[in-house]
Amino acid sequence: MRAAVSWIRAVVPGLPADVTTAQLADRLTALGLKLEAIERPGHDITGPLVVGRVLSFEDEPQKNGKTIRWCSVDVGAANGTGEPQGIVCGAHNFAVGDLVPVILPGGVLPGNFEIAARKTYGHVSAGMICSARELGLGDDHAGIIVLPPDAGAPGDDVFDVLPLRDEVIEFEINPDRAYALSLRGVGREAALAYGVPFTDPADRPAPSSPSAAYPVEVEDPVGCPVFTGRSVTGFDPSAPTPDWMARRIQLSGMRPISLAVDVTNYVMLELGQPIHGFDRDKLAGPIVVRRAREGERLRTLDGVDRNLSVEDLLITDDSGPIGLAGVMGGETTELCETTTNIFIEAAHWDPVAIFRTERRHKLPSEASKRFERGTDPTIPLIAADRVAELLTTYGGGTVEDGVTSVGAAPARTAILIDAELPARVTGMDIPAATTVDNLRAVGCSVVEDGSSLSVTPPPWRGDITDPFDLVEEVARIVGYANVPSVLPPAAHGRGLTRSQRLRRRIGRTLAGEGYVEIVSFPFIGTKDLDALGLEDSDPRRTVLRLANALSSEEPSMTTTLLPGLLKAASRNAGRGASDLALFETATVTLPRATGPAPIFGVDQRPSDAQLDELDKALPAQPLHLGLVVAGERERPGWWGEGRAATWADAVEAVRRVAESVGVEVTVRAAARAPWHPGRCAEVMVGDAVLGHAGELHPRVCTAYGVPGRTAAAELDLSRLLEHAAAMVEAPGFSNFPLAKEDVALVVDASVSVADVEAALREGAGEYLESIRLFDVYTGPQVGEGKKSLAFALRFRAPDRTLTEEEAGAARDVAVRLAAERLGAVQR
């Protein structure tokens, strides 16, 4: 909402003269009309800009086809000499003796246009006669401005004559303050801000008549509780809009068009009631207000043919739909340059209906903006009457006696509140008397019954329905600045949950391991999943699609964190950083076959069963950890060679993460996209598979543009955390000496280390303290298709020193078991 300060002052004459625009805007912001910007039109013009009288001129045709006027203009003493000023002018809409605005050399027009005496069309033109557009007063540049004969004497300053300078406050109006989308509303708040009297511009007697201005039938009183109208005949469609009105419309951010249209817009800006004018001669039969019928169409003022929905509220006549109620009029009955008979319609529409129609047709308008937020249902007829008055004042013709008035504003119900409620809710010291005063100041009628107040909100405040709405009204006038700052009584929380703490620890662990955390968008498309090489049947292809995705390339919620990580890796590589270790923790979205999520009422809590049903309708959203590691894991340097990242780094990172939350994971070989089929480990806790780690498939690296042999892992953190031991038991440990036994076993190359280790561990018995693989050898000494695995076994008894024989025997049992189970042969 843009409001010219001059107009605000006209509505609230009591505003102190010394209040600056910035101060006014501050006060209004504190009341809830938020300052968006202050504009100062005309303040970029500097004089001399003076009244000039055209003494004489000669029309001089030019070679380019134009005819210029070489004028002699009296500018009084403004030019320092008192001699007439010679000025070349391109316009012809003035006569000898007219007063015109003249900017003299040295002046500056908007756009930093500096005026100087210059040679043009064979004359020295010492200044310029100005058009409305040149002065920033509008779009009109067909002719120059001709000032009224009483505008002043030659040489007088023009700034105040026009008036050229104003200030405009642009407010951001919240949805609950629809009334402030008018000067009536802004003025009321301004008067409130300075405690000065306010005269409501809508406070006019409503006309009445036994006859209708035009026959109207409202078939849908729910959608249209009030429909009013007046008629004007004999209007002169060529009558110009008065400058002051055009200026106010222009400063309010709208475009002056024609007197008839401008008046309806002006009254909307003034009172907040949108008004529609029909060319009465184009109406066929009585007006009927109803919902649209299946298949009906309407061509709106903007020239667009629209398919109507049966929910759309319409204004119709015998020809069919002639207006989309409250949103936009139809083309066939539009006011035009020949309109002389006008039916002025002002109605009150159901905000919800308007909101839906506006959204359905994507047709926000000045009218719908006001109707959907709620207008004052008591003023349509007053507004229509005001329009009729202005039309006939400036465009001639007469207001017909008839008055159309169908329906009535619904009565407001009183709200009961305790006078202490505002104090109790805000923590401010607000005496009951202040509450009553403030409620009356915003227009409520208040009946006091002890400390209980019966409050009826004013008709323009459809937003006020609850006691707490009244609290806000009282509080904003007392001033939010007076809310004391007090910490609430102490809470007794138990800190982070274990899961929350462990999640923090996982991030720190990975950062400690050299991984950099990223945050990426969860949106993916088929292309991303194709690039991972997922089979058609892969469950990760079952994605939740967005109905209104921002990008058709990425219309779905991701089921895996790898695409985001790989894209980030590729971006980094493209920027010169190809030695990378990245991780991300985020939820993924795994759809499940469910029905719709229920919509409950809001006047009571849904039952636990209902809430359970709601949760079940949502997709599963487990927290995942993803990581990628590429390029050099360790740099080369004076210490020797670097080390390239491999599948093992990904597996190790997963192990570190699991270790950090106290979970023991095992791995086994797996084949799963997007990993290299021979270099992918399935990460398990017990029998449960929680994720995968390893080197990526070479084709995936190519598809995502990441370095070859990039390794990656993805893990279901939600499930990992479920396995995190809640309590660790303190270990008892023996200080008796350690017995060391090393064994080297030859097995088939296909046998996994994990299986060999498991066999040794099982066979080594209760005194085995640790087992560690310290060497793997393949080569001629062990034969084709074989490998040698060297393990260090460490034994210790809790209560005595183990003998060499005991340790040796345990080792032998272990080796025998590995031999039986896996065909291992001791070297």
Place this chain on the structure above:
Amino acid sequence: MSGPNTSFDPVEVTPLRADQVEEMREQAFAAIAGATDLAELKQVRLDHAGDRSPLALANREIGALPPQARKEAGQRVGQARGAVQEALVARQAELEAQHEERMLVEEAVDVTLPTTRRRAGSRHPLTTLSEDIADVFIALGWEVAEGPVVEAEWLNFDALNLGPDHPARTMQDTLWTEPADHHVVLRTHTSPVQARTMLTRKPPIHVVCPGRVYRTDPYDATHSPMFHQVEGLVVDEGITMAHLKGTLDHFAAAMFGDGITTRFRPSYFPFTEPSAEVDLICWICRGVNSEECRTCRGEGWVEWGGCGVVNPRVLIACGVDAERFTGFAFGMGIDRTLMMRYAVADLRDLFEGDVRFSSAFGTEL
């Protein structure tokens, strides 16, 4: 003093001859002093203090002397051997010290050589800032509440007093999931976590909810379809706007430093009534000479978030006794807070995954 050691030629020493004992002692001293390294000293020890050294042999002969001569001779030889032993120990220590000193000099390295074989990792500042924020409230005794990002329409809107035709639904353009009649959205704010908390806990409630939210915003330097919010909720008997102000002042000082307080401006949110927008005193200029300040652009204040008293309609929908309890709630952009606190110029830096961005913030803020 000491000269180079020549090979030692032992002579027999008679313990009764003081001059011979003295001579041997002097020879030993000379040899000890002449030893230039630990190996030489070892040889000197064998020659002059070993079992077959002249003084040791002389000592052995003492037993065969007549008793009256034994005492004097024993004393003489004993003293000489003692003195030699002492000299050996002293020289040993001296040579060891010299050896160590030389070794330490020889082992010197260039400590300015690079030492980093592996780059440091880091956490994303959105993560660490979210944790910092949570910790401010944890310290007040609050708890951290969480909820799903893909959320039921009822919880994202209806339960929060945003009915199906509420104009405010257009204020936060929503990403809907398919099929559209399943009433599932990407949550547009963290407020559904408020609702979930009230639906599952009994007052007193003190929770803070940091999390991800989505809107159909364009992706540019100041907008993103995904961003992060922190929501706070307190429901208890006697809770007022003053408690809200106190909490936000405390939060502001924790985030931006002592003396940074908040200002409320009347605003509108369906889920709170009264509602306010929260501004912070500009922590750069602190409202002094703001005209020059690029952070607040001359305002002296910076917009931070929204807040208000929980609308009783929300309490009722969530099963809280609205006659007995009142509450307050607030919501701030974590991304915005991060951008303000660390002068991040382009929001997209947060989501591009460029390692240079996260790395600058380390593991903790």
